[in-house]
Amino acid sequence: MLTLRDYHLTLHDVADHQPEYLETIFSLANGHFGVRANDPITGNPITGTLINGFYETAPITYGEAGIGYATQHQTILNLPDFRHIHVATATGHDFTNSERTAVDLDLTTGALVEHYTLQTLQGETITMIMKSTIGQTQTEFWAASYSFMAANYAGGLVISKSIAVPAEAEAIASADPRKTRMAGLPICETEFMGRNLQRYHVKTRQTKQAVTIYLGMLTPGAGLLRQTVDLSDRVAHDLTYEVYVGAIGKQNTIDPAAPFMANSLSVLLADSRDFWQDVWNRSEVTVSGNDELDLAIHYNLFQLNQAAGRDGRTNIAAKGLSGSGYEGHYFWDTEMYMLPYFIYTNQQMARQLLLYRYQTLPKARQRARALGVAQGALFAWRTINGEEASAYFPAGTAQYHIDADVAYAVGKYYEITRDIDFIEQCGFEMVLETAHFWEEFGSWHQEGTESRFEFHTVTGPDEYTALVNNNYYTNRLAKHNFELVAYLAKEILKDDPQGLDKFGIGRADLDVFENLAEHVYLPYSEDLHINEQDDSFLSKPRWPVDRSTPENFPLLLHYHPLTIYRYQVAKQADTLLADYLFPEDLTDDQLKREYHYYEGVTTHDSSLSRSIFSILAARMGDPEKAYHYFMDTAQMDLVNLQKNTADGLHLANLGGSWLALVAGFSGFYVQDEVVHFTNHLPKEIHRLTYRMKIAASVLEIDLTATSTNVTVISGPIPTYGVSVNGHLISLEKVS
Amino acid sequence: MLTLRDYHLTLHDVADHQPEYLETIFSLANGHFGVRANDPITGNPITGTLINGFYETAPITYGEAGIGYATQHQTILNLPDFRHIHVATATGHDFTNSERTAVDLDLTTGALVEHYTLQTLQGETITMIMKSTIGQTQTEFWAASYSFMAANYAGGLVISKSIAVPAEAEAIASADPRKTRMAGLPICETEFMGRNLQRYHVKTRQTKQAVTIYLGMLTPGAGLLRQTVDLSDRVAHDLTYEVYVGAIGKQNTIDPAAPFMANSLSVLLADSRDFWQDVWNRSEVTVSGNDELDLAIHYNLFQLNQAAGRDGRTNIAAKGLSGSGYEGHYFWDTEMYMLPYFIYTNQQMARQLLLYRYQTLPKARQRARALGVAQGALFAWRTINGEEASAYFPAGTAQYHIDADVAYAVGKYYEITRDIDFIEQCGFEMVLETAHFWEEFGSWHQEGTESRFEFHTVTGPDEYTALVNNNYYTNRLAKHNFELVAYLAKEILKDDPQGLDKFGIGRADLDVFENLAEHVYLPYSEDLHINEQDDSFLSKPRWPVDRSTPENFPLLLHYHPLTIYRYQVAKQADTLLADYLFPEDLTDDQLKREYHYYEGVTTHDSSLSRSIFSILAARMGDPEKAYHYFMDTAQMDLVNLQKNTADGLHLANLGGSWLALVAGFSGFYVQDEVVHFTNHLPKEIHRLTYRMKIAASVLEIDLTATSTNVTVISGPIPTYGVSVNGHLISLEKVS
Structure with missing residues (x-):
């Protein structure tokens, strides 16, 4: 198991874990590219390096x-593996066998140290220690040093470094939709530029992306392909290599010497340390009472920061840059599970992530047309380049709620930043276009004396229920989308009385949106006194008890969708997700009824589920249940709960674990310009301390069983209200 | 347009039609194989000969x-084209250009005569008349003669006959699900067995089917590859060739001379004439008042008889043997649209068609397990070999109603034949296994004080509405399935008190089925006082008027399924199809309301729709509307109404046109051992006369505007009741 030493993720029982798990867990990334912790001797042919947004397309083949229909697969590419090294004895025996014996990832500096025992077929054994890091502000750099020490072999070594170019692999045929497909590999040309420098030109065949990768070595007189060291003195011999990854989309023609000089391993280590120092200053979360948990939450935030694209043109893939599962696609997970962490700790990053969505708006408009909706925009359900890449539309494109999710995120960003410039330049257009989509997509239905605005044939977050009418979550979020467009329009008008002109709408349009918001139908069961997941969910039979033993889960890997769809069974929080987002909607009693009901029909086969169940349990005053769900959330990948961490980390869940702490145990939410905190700490957590930024103020929130303190760490005393345990308080600044 | 001469389908304006249309319309078949009327000089690389049940498989590739999921495509194969001939002048100029100038198909004999003008590149022109027929009891034979006459060229001709083997073609990528896919072509080896005999061995690669085709020429001294004739005498020169198509599944080692001697063109013409004589004796339908219509209905029955597999191992493909659309698959269309014609005119054929379904029962049991249903059987939605081949399950496998359709057909067969042996040997097992499926598939739901047995997440006949709850048609047919299993069980017990033992059920099980039948939920709108197509259909918005211009139809070729599904729009009769099957269910007023309502939301984009609308209009007392729908039904392929006759005939509609006459204009239905006829003749039809067989009696029904006569043509005076225009009558035998 994990052991804690400051914030080091250290593993000594390496042999107990499958290599692919370790490669994911110890992957390094910087938003631009990621390097899985592949064995540097034996490698992994499936995945090595992933560049955010570097992908290939291939036609989607449909049985019918x-x-x-979406026409092109988009698949993040398996790129050359930087970590590869070749070691042989002076007598020509290759070290072909490699065993990883210990790994240490320093979450406070981003330094990764791994110990290997290498062996030749002849039984000669040496020890190798690899230290690597990735540039965090210098996001085009990665560097590693390899140290060699004698074990039963103590003679000369011949070492050559190159970048392992993946071989053309068989297409992966899998019935597991969570895995990647194998796209056509890129063209990779290797060019030698002197004995200590190589260049790799990587070009895709269809998307015509290109990137240049340099591999260099700064050691004077050294050569990449043949370094000799002598282990007979039994001291460690270090060799250090630097990698420069050019920007995507252009052939780099840099002078390779200059950036390498400026970004040696030691420089990158400092760069990385500074970056993580800043991250923890902004978003430190300390959990006392359970060291494993404290480490896990640090690990989660570390990986969340590693995964997020920072350039406004890339986003956060479902697996980040830690693996190629889900093909490197971006989903609604970003807005609903990951963006909140950034909104409340790093507003600039949050803006960049929203900008990515904004730049896909032209394609979202086209997609709305393809789905028969004459106005507005429909964001792609899964995508890299903004085009829909979902090859199974009932659980993909039919999740129209992504539109309202994006709008919701824009609203939350504005609520806390008051960044009216962003709204006027980008945010409002997204909220308006999604509202226009809902306006045309929905329809009026008269039920008795009631005029309802309804949405038909949609799939909500719960992918075990497809193509239903009036999914509560979808309808509730669409209602919010209508409210938000009217609200933001008024904010723009306050800032600039002519501010709406360029959007072609006026005050009369706002009345239309407000009227729609008022009439969006929200299904409610008069029998059970709970919100209904959709018009028919509650009338279906429950999943049979005799198919509820562990080997039947996750259901999607054991049952035909038609079988799953006809039961009242949910993959994840759906109506409850709306309850989490809109706590003002329901009384404590109704929340308890809904929670109890939906908990009974939810399998948590999605990694997006447990965090929400944890938050609501905390709010309901059941901190022990909240803690139980939270522990699974916090350690999902570290303990390989879903058994597919090998394919990459569950990024949304990483964000969800932060939400569980903040929105759950500390009861954080914002409504009507009041920031609420409520102490829901479970007994297992003795103390919870974290930081967040609201407007220009950095707050520190500190909870124990008996105290709830909110203080201003930096920035002005905030002008908004702060409520603690139900009482408005005045904040003071810690000097 | 068509002109009538006895029952000849004669076309003089050939040039006005696309070749593929003519190839379909004038295709010859005998249930075992079909020969499209390809141009014998230029051919058609896509489709020539189709053998019923001769197919290839290929893995289905899913985007996700x-x-x-169904794993294998099944595709009927494009086999060598028998009609091909090569003609050249004695000086070596090939006749490469061919124009079909007239075609005549004699529906009373099955003889096809075609006139061609052939031309060389040098402008030499001759006339060729091709006469061909297919064996109808000798179902392994086809024969043709080619006559040559001088036109502007009057010298020597060199003629060689072979069978055109299709070349490997590109895979067809099409977004039209009604077309075929291109399967891997079979291996075809040609073997010369002397100058007047060739043998073709055709083997499939995956399904390991094999067939041997012989091409022979009886003319003494003639040779297949080089025949010379001299046109200078300006009389016609005939050359006659015979083709023997071996049985599927085995390599034939016949003495080829013997069957050829016995099945020359003249012998086959006699065989064919006798067969058609028998068909018309059994099922003659004469419509006076509109010659075109009279011809069309003969044509439809001609093609229906040509298409139907007669061996108990094959069935009727959606396109029969006239084209490769829908990949040669068998659907529910057989039981619900085509089988009634056979049940009431040719009981032996009806039994064979039901036997096909019976022999797929083991695979249907497996399919039920794959769909998560632990008992019973689920017949494949589309198949050749009994395995599910639907690659788009929401409009395929989800149409569970096929189970109840098969059961319904078994019941109708028994109702009229009282063939208890068939029930005990095959029929009851199908009805029991489908009833067991429904029992496990459905679920109890309590609504107020009402206990309902419901069926969730199904697709009804209307493919423009998918994955809904309580589709009225499905539920009504499932209810009937439950009733039928109890009824047939009692019939078996009457025949043999131990008759149920081998099925493992007793009288207590019948109570269970009867209880289920009683509680199957049938959705009904209290607002509109009509049966609801499903739980949610009536709450959806109607298809927008601005998308209802002709260029938007068929919707499936212009809109994403998600767009279509979210509207209240039906591809075809759905609830109304149930109303047609169970006229006792509703009052005339309710029928009128339902008809009016559903007519307003139905596009008739399916060829299964108009016949049902015609029948119900007739029953409702609106014969003019019935006639309007009927005319589109009767001439659907002849006028290429759906614009895809090139892919093959719409076989279900051919059966539907017979139903429209019989169940519509003559108001035929059977209930509680009474056969009902009601005169609903429209004014455009002066007289309708047809024959049908009930039990052992052949009846002739004769309707005019003022009279309705039913007489016994052969067999005993029936023991069942006969009702004419609402009054029970006594039949007399015409002597």
Whole structure:
């Protein structure tokens, strides 16, 4: 198990874990690219390096195609593996066997240290220690040093470094939709530029992306392909290599010597340390009472920061840059599970992530047309380049709620930043276009004397229920989308009385949106006194008890979708997700009824589920249940709960674990310009301390069983209200 | 347009039609194989000969696969084209250009005569008349003669006959799900067995089927590859060739001379004439008042008889043997649209068609397990070999109603034949296994004080509405399935008190089925006082008027399924199809309301729709509307109404046109051992006369505007009741 030493993730029982798990867990990334911790001797042919947004397309083949179907797969590419090294004895025996014996990832500096025992077929054994890091502000750099020490072999070594170019692999045929497909590999040309420098030109065949990768070595007189060291003196011999990854989309023609000089391993280590120092200053979360948990939450935030694209043109893939599961696609997970962490700790990053969505708006408009909606925009359900890449539309494109999720995120960003410039330049257009989509997509239905605005044939977050009418979550979020467009329009008008002109709407349009918001139908069961997941969910039979033993889960890997769909069974929080987002909607009693009901029909087969169940349990005053769900959330990948961490980390869940602490145990939410905190700490957590930024103020929130303190760490005393345990308080600044 | 001469389908304006249309319309078949009327000089690389049940498989590729999905495409194969001939002048100029100038198909004999003008590149022109027929009891034979006459060229001709083997073609990528896929072509080896005999061995690669085709020429001294004739005498020169198509599944080692001697063109013409004589004796339908219509209905029955597999191992493909659309698959269309014609005119054929379904029962049991249903059987939605081949399950496998359709057909067969042996040997097992499926598939739901047995997440006949709850048609047919199993069980017990033992059920099980039948929920709108197509259909918005211009239809070729599904729009009769099957269910007023309502939301984009609308209009007392729908039904392929006759005939509609006459205009239905006829003749039809067989009696029904006569043509005076225009009558035998 994990052991804690400051914030080091240290593993000594390496042999107990499958290599692919370790490669994911100890992957390094910087938002631009990621390097899985592949064994540097034996490698992993499936995945090595992943560049955010560097992908290939291939036609989607349908058994039976239809009009408007997504046409192209988009697949993040398996790129050359930087970590590869070749070691042989002076007598020509290759070290072909490699065993990783210990790994240490320093979450406070980003330094990764790994110990290997290498062996030749002849039984000669040496020890190798690899130290690597990735540039965090210098996001085009990665560097590593390899140290060699004698074990039963103490003679000369011949070492050559190159970058392992993946071989053309068989297409992966899998019935597991969570895995990646194998796209056509890129063209990779290797060019030698002197004995200590190589260049790799990588070009995709279809998307015509290109990147240049340099591998260099700063050691004077050294050569990449043949370094000799002598282990007979039994001291460690270090060799250090630097890698420069050019920007995507252009052939780099840099002078390779200059950046390498400026970004040696030691420089990158300092760069990385500074970056993480800043991250922890902004978003430190300390959990006392359970060291493993404290480490896990640090690990989660570390990986969340590693995964997030920072350039406004890339986003956070479902697996980040830690693996190629889900093909490197971006989903709604970003807005609903990961963005909150950034909104409340790093507003600039949050803005960049929203900008990515904004730049896909033209394609979202086209997609709305393809789905038969004459106005507005429909964001792609899963995508890299903004085009829909979902090859199974009932659980993909039919999740129209992504539109309202994006709008919701824009609203939350504005609520806390008051960044009216962003709203006027980008944010409002997204909220308006999604509202226009809902306006045309929905329809009026008269039920008795009631005029309802309804949404038909949609799939909500729960992918075990597809193509239903009036999914509560979808409808509730669409209602919010209508409210938000009216609200933001008024904010723009306050800032600039002509501010709406360029959007082609006026005050009359706001009345239309407000009227729609008022009439969006929200299904409610008069029998059970709870919100209904959709018009028919509650009338379906429950999943049979005799198919509820562990080997039947996750259901999607054991049952035909038709079988799953016809039961009242949910993959994840759906109506409860709306309850979490809109706590003002329901009384404590109704929340308890809903929670109890939906908990009974939810399998948590999605990694997006437990965090929400944890938050609501905390709010309901059941901190022990909240803690139980939270522990699974916090350690999901570290303990390989879903058994597919090998494919990459569950990024949304990483964000969800932060939400569980903040929105759950500390009861954080914002409504009507009041920031609420409520102490829901479970007994297992003795103390919870974390930081967040609201407007220009950095707050520190500190909870124990008996105290709840909120203080201003930096920035002005905030002008908004702060409520602690139900009482408005005045904040003071810690000097 | 068509002109009538006895029952000849004669076309003089050939040039006005696309070749593929003519190839379909004038295709010859005999249930075992079909020969499209390809141009014998230029051919058609896509489709020539189709053997019923001779197919290839290929893995289905899904953009995103899932558990339990159909795994293999099944595709009827494009086999060598028998009609091909090569003609050249004695000086070596090939006749490469061919124009079909007239075609005549004699529906009373099955003889096809075609006139061609052939031309060389040098402008030499001759006339060729091709006469061909297919064996109808000798179902392994086809024969043709080619006559040559001088036109502007009057010298020597060199003629060689072979069978055109299709070349490997590109895979067809099409977004039209009604077309075929291109399967891997079979291996075809040609073997010369002397100058007047060739043998073709055709083997499939995956399904390991094999067939041997012989091409022979009886003319003494003639040779297949080089025949010379001299046109200078300006009389016609005939050359006659015979083709023997071996049985599927084995390599034939016949003495080829013997069957050829016995099955020359003249012998086959006699065989064919006798067969058609028998068909018309059994099922003659004469419509006076509109010759085109009279011809069309003969044509439809001609093609229906040509298409139907007669061996108990094959069935009727959606396109029969006239084209490769829908990949040669068998659907529910057989039981619900085509089988009634056979049940009431040719009981032996009806039994064979039901036997096909019976022999797929083991695979249907497996399919039920794959769909998560622990008992019973689920017949494949589309198949050749009995395995599910639907690659788009929401409009395929989800149409569970096929189970109840098969059961319904078994019941109708028994109702009229009282063939208890068939029930005990095959029929009851199908009805029991489908009833067991429904029992496990459905679920109890308490609504107020009402206990309902419901069926969730199904697709009804209307493919424009998918994955809904309590589809009225499905539920009504499942209810009937439950009733039928109890009824047939009692019939078996009457025949043999131990008759149920081998099925493992007793009288207590019948109570269970009867209880289920009683509680199957049938959705009904209290607002509109009509049966609801499903739980949510009536709450959806109607299809927008601005998308209802002709260029938007068929919707499936212009809109994403998600767009279509979210509207209240039906591809075809759905609830109304149930109303047609169970006229006792509703009052005339309710029928009128339902008809009016559903007519307003139905596009008739399916060829299964108009016949049902015609029948119900007739029953409702609106014969003019019935006639309008009927005319589109009767001439659907002849006028290429759906614009895809090139892919093959719409076989279900051919059966539907017979139903429209019989169940519509003559108001035929059977209930509680009474056969009902009601005169609903429209004014455009002066007289309708047809024959049908009930039990052992052949009846002739004769309707005019003022009279309705039913007489016994052969067999005993029936023991069942006969009702004419609402009054029970006594039949008399015409002597």
